Amino acid sequence: MAADDGGRRTRRRGDELLQAIYSAVLSELADTGYGGLTMEGVAARAGTGKAPLYRRWNSKDELILDTVQHGLPTSPAPTYSGNVRDDLLHLLRRFAAALTTPFGGAMRALLSETHRRPDLLAALHDIVFQPRGRELRAMLRDASDHGEIRPEVIDSHLVDIGPEMVMFRFLTEGPPVPDQTIVSILDDVVMPLLRRCGKAEPEGSGGRFDDRQQGSAARDPCQDGDGCGFLRGE
Amino acid sequence: MAADDGGRRTRRRGDELLQAIYSAVLSELADTGYGGLTMEGVAARAGTGKAPLYRRWNSKDELILDTVQHGLPTSPAPTYSGNVRDDLLHLLRRFAAALTTPFGGAMRALLSETHRRPDLLAALHDIVFQPRGRELRAMLRDASDHGEIRPEVIDSHLVDIGPEMVMFRFLTEGPPVPDQTIVSILDDVVMPLLRRCGKAEPEGSGGRFDDRQQGSAARDPCQDGDGCGFLRGE
DNA sequence: GCCTCAAGAGGCGCAACCGTCTCTTACCCT
DNA sequence: AGGGTAAGAGACGGTTGCGCCTCTTGAGGC
Numbered sequence: 135m136a137a138d139d140g141g142r143r144t145r146r147r148g149d150e151l152l153q154a155i156y157s158a159v160l161s162e163l164a165d166t167g168y169g170g171l172t173m174e175g176v177a178a179r180a181g182t183g184k185a186p187l188y189r190r191w192n193s194k195d196e197l198i199l200d201t202v203q204h205g206l207p208t209s210p211a212p213t214y215s216g217n218v219r220d221d222l223l224h225l226l227r228r229f230a231a232a233l234t235t236p237f238g239g240a241m242r243a244l245l246s247e248t249h250r251r252p253d254l255l256a257a258l259h260d261i262v263f264q265p266r267g268r269e270l271r272a273m274l275r276d277a278s279d280h281g282e283i284r285p286e287v288i289d290s291h292l293v294d295i296g297p298e299m300v301m302f303r304f305l306t307e308g309p310p311v312p313d314q315t316i317v318s319i320l321d322d323v324v325m326p327l328l329r330r331c332g333k334a335e336p337e338g339s340g341g342r343f344d345d346r347q348q349g350s351a352a353r354d355p356c357q358d359g360d361g362c363g364f365l366r367g368e
Numbered sequence: 369m370a371a372d373d374g375g376r377r378t379r380r381r382g383d384e385l386l387q388a389i390y391s392a393v394l395s396e397l398a399d400t401g402y403g404g405l406t407m408e409g410v411a412a413r414a415g416t417g418k419a420p421l422y423r424r425w426n427s428k429d430e431l432i433l434d435t436v437q438h439g440l441p442t443s444p445a446p447t448y449s450g451n452v453r454d455d456l457l458h459l460l461r462r463f464a465a466a467l468t469t470p471f472g473g474a475m476r477a478l479l480s481e482t483h484r485r486p487d488l489l490a491a492l493h494d495i496v497f498q499p500r501g502r503e504l505r506a507m508l509r510d511a512s513d514h515g516e517i518r519p520e521v522i523d524s525h526l527v528d529i530g531p532e533m534v535m536f537r538f539l540t541e542g543p544p545v546p547d548q549t550i551v552s553i554l555d556d557v558v559m560p561l562l563r564r565c566g567k568a569e570p571e572g573s574g575g576r577f578d579d580r581q582q583g584s585a586a587r588d589p590c591q592d593g594d595g596c597g598f599l600r601g602e
Numbered sequence: 603g604c605c606t607c608a609a610g611a612g613g614c615g616c617a618a619c620c621g622t623c624t625c626t627t628a629c630c631c632t
Numbered sequence: 633a634g635g636g637t638a639a640g641a642g643a644c645g646g647t648t649g650c651g652c653c654t655c656t657t658g659a660g661g662c
Binding site: 385417419 | 607608609610611612
């Protein structure tokens with residue numbers, strides 16, 4: 135009955151079983167969505183029974199949260215090679231490729247539930263967004279040291295636009311994100327913003343801002359140094 | 369039992385009832401998600417029974433698709449006032465405000481299902497993305513005629529970045545999108561890209577593109593004139 | 603004011619899933 | 633080798649929603 139074996143004779147335990155369950159949760163999320171995920175479906179896909187699930191987790195929500203915290207695939211940190219465009223292109227392509235795996239479907243399903251599950255949103259930020267944002271910024275710092283990009287953008291949200299737009303295209307058009315879309319995002323949006331183009335001064339005519347709380351954020355977000363996670367300030 | 373009346377004595381018919389059902393569907397989508405939406409929940413929230421639902425639609429999927437096609441709230445088309453930044457700021461704020469209503473929650477729920485429901489994705493594009501993209505472009509054409517922005521960006525995806533980023537922030541942080549985020553998106557990303565900053569030429573060193581299919585798309589997307597819907601080419 | 607139609611309410615059988623449980627049996631430790 | 637532990641499988645009662653149904657009653661046309 136197991137989905138991924140033809141007639142396994144061995145009986146898995148411990149970490150091997152755990153990884154199979156995590157993998158099954160991601161696939162179930164991708165296939166059936168958050169609301170459609172069932173414990174029986176996870177058990178069947180993992181080739182196990184419900185008892186091992188309920189022995190480890192008390193509920194579906196706990197299982198999913200734990201999967202986010204410990205069962206998501208990891209990706210290697212980007213490194214600076216001397217050409218920041220090549221590095222970013224590689225990073226965006228890797229990201230787009232990852233979204234074609236169950237990881238992408240799971241992300242889609244999880245994002246639709248974040249307003250009902252703040253703990254899940256926090257976990258996504260802790261596990262996915264902020265670590266990858268930190269790695270990306272470390273790489274861009276090297277690029278900045280070589281004069282390839284403006285240093286002041288590194289601590290701004292501008293850095294995150296590339297992955298954000300790839301993710302957005304994934305969400306609204308589904309995988310795979312075409313390679314030419316990735317290249318366009320990089321060359322038409324990301325590189326111009328990172329390289330030379332400063333921020334636009336609001337038109338000289340009239341009041342510069344009609345906002346209440348513009349402060350420094352509207353002009354130079356995150357200049358305070360922290361508060362610049364991958365997708366949101368922390 | 370009805371959610372929105374205290375003890376209605378009247379009995380609604382025709383369009384009044386239809387609108388109540390559409391509204392209930394949107395609220396249910398926002399509250400319970402796509403998988404969590406039930407016909408009984410819709411009926412209860414609309415203050416009606418299941419029979420009027422099944423009299424009009426054969427299934428849950430049909431009801432939801434029809435709601436997308438006929439029950440979504442409309443927004444006034446943006447007009448050019450002489451200052452494109454003010455107009456875009458107003459547009460983005462209006463969009464962000466709309467996302468705090470059940471419309472936003474419904475969009476979140478629907479987007480998580482688009483890979484399973486291509487018809488739904490197509491409906492979203494036909495009803496939401498493309499019409500609004502057309503209106504936005506019409507407004508920007510006026511701005512271009514006044515020399516406020518570069519004319520060549522109007523038929524590119526750059527135009528859509530503003531709404532896209534607001535939507536992305538909504539999806540990953542939940543409503544409401546802070547006003548300073550909107551202002552930052554506008555002044556740090558959208559206006560610089562629309563105004564003066566050309567696209568980046570890939571570094572002179574080495575091969576310009578290591579892509580297979582760069583063609584014209586990587587350098588000047590959508591210069592062919594069509595294929596530039598709000599969120600995707602058509 | 604009568605008559606028709608459909609709204610509002612909810613019962614019904616069916617199916618799926620939950621969370622618990624029992625039972626057998628493979629794995630691991632000593 | 634033997635014994636404890638947990639994996640794999642699935643039965644169970646309970647709950648929930650589906651889709652269909654009936655029934656009563658208010659609304660609107662004539």
